[in-house]
Amino acid sequence: MLFTILSLLPFWGISGVIESNSKGIKIAYTYPAEETPIQYVVIGDVSYEGNKITKPHIIKRELLFNSGDTISVSEFEKILSSSRENLLNTSLFNFVEFTANLHPNNGSTINIFFVERWYLWPFPTVDIHERNINTWMDSPNFDRVSYGFYLVFENFRGRKERLRFNLRAGYNQRYAFSYTIPYLNTNQTLGMSVSAGYVRAKEINFMSIDNKQVFYKDPLSFVRTDIYAQLNFTYRKNFYHTHFINFRYNNLAFADTVLLLNPLFLNSDNSHLQYFMLKYEYISDYRDLKAYPLKGYFNKLSVTQHGFNIFHNDISPLFSVENSFRRYLALGDKWYFAAGLNTKVSFAENYPYFLERGLGYNENFVRGYEYYVVDAQHFGVLKTNLKYNILPQRVKRLSFIPGEKFGLMHYAIYINAFVDAGYTYDRVFFERNPYSNIWLGGAGLGVDFVTYYDKVFRTEFTINRHGKPGLFFHIVAPI
Known part of the structure; x- marks a missing residue:
């Protein structure tokens, strides 16, 4: 589903947000009409929000991707979803939400929002x-x-x-x-x-x-x-x-x-x-x-x-x-x-x-x-x-x-x-x-x-x- 939508976006020349089939995943995109169909995503900056107590390296340990990784479009949503499940399974958070912003030239930025538990x-x-x-x-x-x-x-x-x-x-x-x-x-x-x-x-x-x-x-x-x-x-x-x-x-x-x-x-x-x-x-x-x-x-x-x-x-x-x-x-x-x-x-x-x-x-x-x-x-x-x-x-x-x-x-x-x-x-x-x-x-x-x-x-x-x-x-x- 995600692969089909992203492949057609360059011909439409539109922008918006894809509500992923996976809970807690949103994918925002912006593409001009002259771009060629996207085949892969390059992970750029990964930012965290809401982790007031949890150290970043504890979060990073559960992610299936790193900044600089190149991921095929067909695997992108699956990797985000599995990373979210890993974070929830730490029992440190009540809510975890991913927002991925896809940019021209295959770039992307990812923001992860947390609601931490009472510890x-x-x-x-x-x-x-x-x-x-x-x-x-x-x-x-x-x-x-x-x-x-x-x-x-x-x-x-x-x-x-x-x-x-x-x-x-x-x-x-x-x-x-x-x-x-x-x-x-x-x-x-x-x-x-x-x-x-x-x-x-x-x-x-x-x-x-x-x-x-x-x-x-x-x-x-x-x-x-x-x-x-x-x-x-x-x-x-x-x-x-x-x-x-x-x-x-x-x-x-x-x-x-x-x-x-x-x-x-x-x-x-x-x-x-x-x-x-x-x-x-x-x-x-x-x-x-x-x-x-x-x-x-x-x-x-x-x-x-x-x-x-x-x-x-x-x-x-x-x-x-x-x-x-x-x-x-x-x-x-x-x-x-x-x-x-x-x-x-x-x-x-x-x-x-x-x-x-x-x-x-x-x-x-x-x-x-x-x-x-x-x-x-x-x-x-x-x-x-x-x-x-x-x-x-x-x-x-x-x-x-x-x-x-x-x-x-x-x-x-x-x-x-x-x-x-x-x-x-x-x-x-x-x-x-x-x-x-x-x-x-x-x-x-x-x-x-x-x-x-x-x-x-x-x-x-x-x-x-x-x-x-x-x-x-x-x-x-x-x-």
């Missing part, structure tokens, strides 16, 4: 100690709530760095900090993060029965104490591929009663353990927008080793490999399809319960089984979604909120139908858990409300394979 978040926290909000709503218990203070400084120093402090008292206590530096070298390919913390809890999940977590609580003392330190390195040579290496030291102490209740909890006679964890991750990310993808694909491979028999009270070594693949397709006429496949295999001579995570944790669950956990050494879960954009993205200014960081919001609504399936293989904890070693499935309908600050509010009605219906709420994209 400093000091606020009190109320933490519900459940796997997800649905399990707490199924059995509300305000005793299982902790209160604290959370401080996060996103885009610290304008360099996309992140500084976090977490102070939490009450039921489960946490005192932790982390500092992330995405770019250490001038080529902006190497990054690192450090974190450390002290955590202790008066309640602990020590086993699962009937696929429900069973907890032991001591109101007078802490039943788990964890001291940890972590160092993470990243290598991002290009835009879409990132390598991670993570080193972590854990020093854990549990109440003796926990081991009496479940001898397989640690698979050790020692209630005080220390061990190292080493993890490698490789991510290939070609999604258009990370918070709510509609096109592209994503793959994450994780290889993890817990324990190296270094300490006299080390854990029994546990090795695991996990992979997550997701594909997103735009079908046309506001219809979209997505599918995701998560798999995991783990190997150990003795499997400790506290490190076993099957289905029901984080993103690894079959919809319709939000109230359950299926602990296992190996699992696979397939999720599929067909959605329709009933309300395309709109921008609204909230007159009662000053400024643009919160006062200017975008939102969209999608309705969707979905089918999930999953299977676990467990040879250790299956006897008391009927959902182990069988196929699980769920299907239903849902509504997604997508808005700024990467927020997705989902409401889903699901019926699982065992005929149990449920209404569930989530705050992340379904796949």
Whole structure:
């Protein structure tokens, strides 16, 4: 479309603005009638507007072009659109808009306008100690709530760095900090993060029965104490591929009663353990927008080793490999399809319960089984979604909120139908858990409300394979 219009412009001798098919892209042109048809564009000056905090080199790192580049007309709009997506995926901006001015003799200037996010978040926290909000709503218990203070400084120093402090008292206590530096070298390919913390809890999940977590609580003392330190390195040579290496030291102490209740909890006679964890991750990310993808694909491979028999009270070594693949397709006429496949295999001579995570944790669950956990050494879960954009993205200014960081919001609504399936293989904890070693499935309908600050509010009605219906709420994209 862009190539056809620009090729004909010289014969018309007109000027104006092309509203690109890509969101946030405008292309202005001025051509005299005697010019020959344009075949390529030379990138001239690139200017930024609205980045009051973000440093220019952080922005430049996400652009697929540089001043002086020569780009074919057929690729010009695509490169601008992909650069805009890269900038939005940094989670530094609520809005990014490109305006390209094309001049005679194939020259061009590009202006990029930003609405930055709010970066400093000091606020009190109320933490519900459940796997997800649905399990707490199924059995509300305000005793299982902790209160604290959370401080996060996103885009610290304008360099996309992140500084976090977490102070939490009450039921489960946490005192932790982390500092992330995405770019250490001038080529902006190497990054690192450090974190450390002290955590202790008066309640602990020590086993699962009937696929429900069973907890032991001591109101007078802490039943788990964890001291940890972590160092993470990243290598991002290009835009879409990132390598991670993570080193972590854990020093854990549990109440003796926990081991009496479940001898397989640690698979050790020692209630005080220390061990190292080493993890490698490789991510290939070609999604258009990370918070709510509609096109592209994503793959994450994780290889993890817990324990190296270094300490006299080390854990029994546990090795695991996990992979997550997701594909997103735009079908046309506001219809979209997505599918995701998560798999995991783990190997150990003795499997400790506290490190076993099957289905029901984080993103690894079959919809319709939000109230359950299926602990296992190996699992696979397939999720599929067909959605329709009933309300395309709109921008609204909230007159009662000053400024643009919160006062200017975008939102969209999608309705969707979905089918999930999953299977676990467990040879250790299956006897008391009927959902182990069988196929699980769920299907239903849902509504997604997508808005700024990467927020997705989902409401889903699901019926699982065992005929149990449920209404569930989530705050992340379904796949």
